[in-house]
Amino acid sequence: xxxxxxxxxxxxxxxxxxxxxxxxxxxxxxxxxxxxxxxxxxxxxxxxxxxxxxxxxxxxxxxxxxxxxxxxxxxxxxxxxxxxxxxxxxxxxxxxxxxxxxxxxxxxxxxxxxxxxxxxxxxxxxxxxxxxxxxxxxxxxxxxxxxxxxxxxxxxxxxxxxxxxxxxxxxxxxxxxxxxxxxxxxxxxxxxxxxxxxxxxxxxxxxxxxxxxxxxxxxxxxxxxxxxxxxxxxxxxxxxxxxxxxxxxxxxxxxxxxxxxxxxxxxxxxxxxxxxxxxxxxxxxxxxxxxxxxxxxxxxxxxxxxxxxxxxxxxxxxxxxxxxxxxxxxxxxxxxxxxxxxxxxxxxxxxxxxxxxxxxxxxxxxxxxx
Ligand code: ADP
Ligand code: GN1
Ligand code: MG
Numbered sequence: 392x393x394x395x396x397x398x399x400x401x402x403x404x405x406x407x408x409x410x411x412x413x414x415x416x417x418x419x420x421x422x423x424x425x426x427x428x429x430x431x432x433x434x435x436x437x438x439x440x441x442x443x444x445x446x447x448x449x450x451x452x453x454x455x456x457x458x459x460x461x462x463x464x465x466x467x468x469x470x471x472x473x474x475x476x477x478x479x480x481x482x483x484x485x486x487x488x489x490x491x492x493x494x495x496x497x498x499x500x501x502x503x504x505x506x507x508x509x510x511x512x513x514x515x516x517x518x519x520x521x522x523x524x525x526x527x528x529x530x531x532x533x534x535x536x537x538x539x540x541x542x543x544x545x546x547x548x549x550x551x552x553x554x555x556x557x558x559x560x561x562x563x564x565x566x567x568x569x570x571x572x573x574x575x576x577x578x579x580x581x582x583x584x585x586x587x588x589x590x591x592x593x594x595x596x597x598x599x600x601x602x603x604x605x606x607x608x609x610x611x612x613x614x615x616x617x618x619x620x621x622x623x624x625x626x627x628x629x630x631x632x633x634x635x636x637x638x639x640x641x642x643x644x645x646x647x648x649x650x651x652x653x654x655x656x657x658x659x660x661x662x663x664x665x666x667x668x669x670x671x672x673x674x675x676x677x678x679x680x681x682x683x684x685x686x687x688x689x690x691x692x693x694x695x696x697x698x699x700x701x702x703x704x705x706x707x708x709x710x711x712x713x714x715x716x717x718x719x720x721x722x723x724x725x726x727x728x729x730x731x732x733x734x735x736x737x738x739x740x741x742x743x744x745x746x747x748x749x750x751x752x753x754x755x756x757x758x759x760x761x
Contacts, residue, residue: 392448392449392500392501392502393500393502395425395427395445395502397500398498398499398500398502399415399427401498401499402443402445402496402498402502402504403415403429403443405489405490405491405496405498405504406443406487406489406490406496406506407490408429408431408439408441409431409433409439410431410432410433410434410439411431411432412429412430412431413430413431413432413438414429414430415427415428415429415430415443416428418442419515419617420517420617421617421633421724422723422724423447423450423635423723423724424444424445424446424447424635425444425445425447426442426443426444427442427443427444428440428441428442428443428509429441429442429443429506439508439509440508440509440511441487441506441507441508441509442506442507442508442509443504443505443506444504444505444506444507445498445502445503445504446495446503446504446505446635448501448502448503449721449722450551450635450722451503451550451551451635453548453550454495454497454503455494455495456548456550457548457550457635458486458494458495458505459494459548460547460548460550460634460637460638461484461486461505461634461635461637462486462494463542463546463547464539464542464547464634464637465483465484465485465486465634467539467542468482468483468484468535468538468539469483469485471538471539472538480508481510481512481513481622481629481630482629482630483630484507484510484630484631484632484634485507485508486505486506486507487506487507487508488506489504489506510620510629510630510632512622512623512624513620513621513622513623513629513630514620514621514623515617515619515620515621516528516616516617516621517616517617517658518616518653518656518657518658519616519653519654519656519673520656522672522673522675522676523626523676524621524626525616525653525654525673525676525677525680526676526677526679526680527621527626527627527628527680528616528619528621528628528649528653528677528680529649529676529677529678529679529680529681529683529684530627530628530680530681530683530684531619531627531628531629531631531684532611532614532619532628532631532645532646532649532681532684533680533681533682533683533684533685533686534684534685534686535611535631535684536608536609536610536611536642536645536684536685537684537685537686537688539608539609539637540608540609540688542609544607544608544609544639547609547637547638547639548638549638550635550636550638551636551638554612554636554638554640555612555640555641555644555704555707556597557593557594557596557597557703557706557707558593558594558597560593560707560710560711560714561586561590561593561710563714564586564710564711564713564714567713567714567717567718568583568717570717570718571717572717572718572719573717573718573719575716575717575732576717578732579713579716579717579732579735582709582713582732582735582736582739583713585709585739585742586706586709586710586713589706589742592702592703592706593703593706593707595699595703596641596643596696596699596700596703599692599696600641604692605641605642605643605690605692605693605696606690606693607639607640607641608639608640608641608642609637609638609639609640610637610638610639610640610641610642610644610645611631611634611636611637611645612636612637612638612640612644612645612648613633613635613636613648614644614645614646614648614649614652615633615648615649615652615653616649616652616653617652618631618632618633619631619632620632641693641700642685642689642693642700643693643696643697643699643700643703643704644700644704645700646677646678646681646697646700646701647697647699647700647701647702647703647704647705648704648708649677649681650674650677650700650701650704650705651701651704651705651708651738651741653673653677654669654670654671654673654674654677654701655667655668655669655670655673655741656668656670657737658737659734659737659738660730660733660734660737661733661737662733664736664737664740667737667740667741668740668744669741669744669745669748671748671751671752671755674701674752674755675755678697678755678756678759679759682694682759691760694756694759694760695756695760697756698745698749698752698753698756701745701752702742702745702746705738705741705742705745706738706739706742708738709734709735709736709737709738709739709742710735711723712731712732712734712735712738713731713732713735715731716729716731716732716735
């Protein structure tokens, strides 16, 4: 794909912003899409902003299906939020169609672009500095899960096939090690061994699903702290964003991915591993708030498996970063060489911490079992 800037002016022409565009610059810390904030200047009124995104061609092979999912989900969420007396313009995303009336715009280089109003008066955090903040994100993700409980799951396309199929992620990882396309295997042996000694773990959630112990639900599947917008005034999580991977999944995926990213005080690509530690207090705060958000709807077994969600999502994500490092960084955006290996190492440090403190995690979760 050409750099997104190359077709940006063509793309800006394709949408009606309702006022003159005065600028568009890169925005946010996502690893997948190319995100821009567009500033417009309405007459006699303050600036109105939009989020303009080129969807990742490496991640999403069918932008048409992806956008059908997102339009369906955002409209459904909007109606549910209204029913509950909320403000859908701040609490649900809304797709702004291009002038053509299609769901998205395809540029002259084949890039697929979409537009959303910028949700103003919100903050997007990269680290959970306090348990209160992390709890607020947990309530929001739990509530999101609840709001979608009656969504017709069979109408959703699988935007990334086998997204959280940890067994499949393991197979892809092994294939990348065997291919060793860039000769990087020699520098990652401890990390490779870390995965190989945990092969059996990769089947724990899938075995429970196959045995009928865990139900499929409509899940977000990418519940990082920076995928929820927090109200600037109240600190509550109000709008869940990054809906690209809303698909049927296990609730432990949503719980686990939040813990993976947020229950520590370091950046995902921190190179000083002494700074990367699981914060059990943050784990507890999130657990309580997430369960509150789900309105007590999880089964006893789902709750019992929550620590596994945390460990599996962290192990899987580390494995994905390492796979991408071995394959030449074609999936996750990087800003420096070796960044995906650094990201992998933080994940494995967190997995090791979870294993060391497993009893504490189980005890916290047990408090909430019926
Ligand atoms: P990626 O898939 O690359 O992570 P996201 O959809 O999460 O892309 O967007 C990247 C960032 O852009 C988010 O973390 C957030 O800071 C910001 N963002 C996205 N959508 C909105 C929105 N509607 N209003 C305000 N900020 C947004
Ligand atoms: C990506 O899109 P973003 O940056 O919120 C990725 C997640 C990973 C995460 C790791 C579609 O999330 O699965 O857990 O990076 N999203 C996709 O930070 O692959
Ligand atoms: Mg994101």
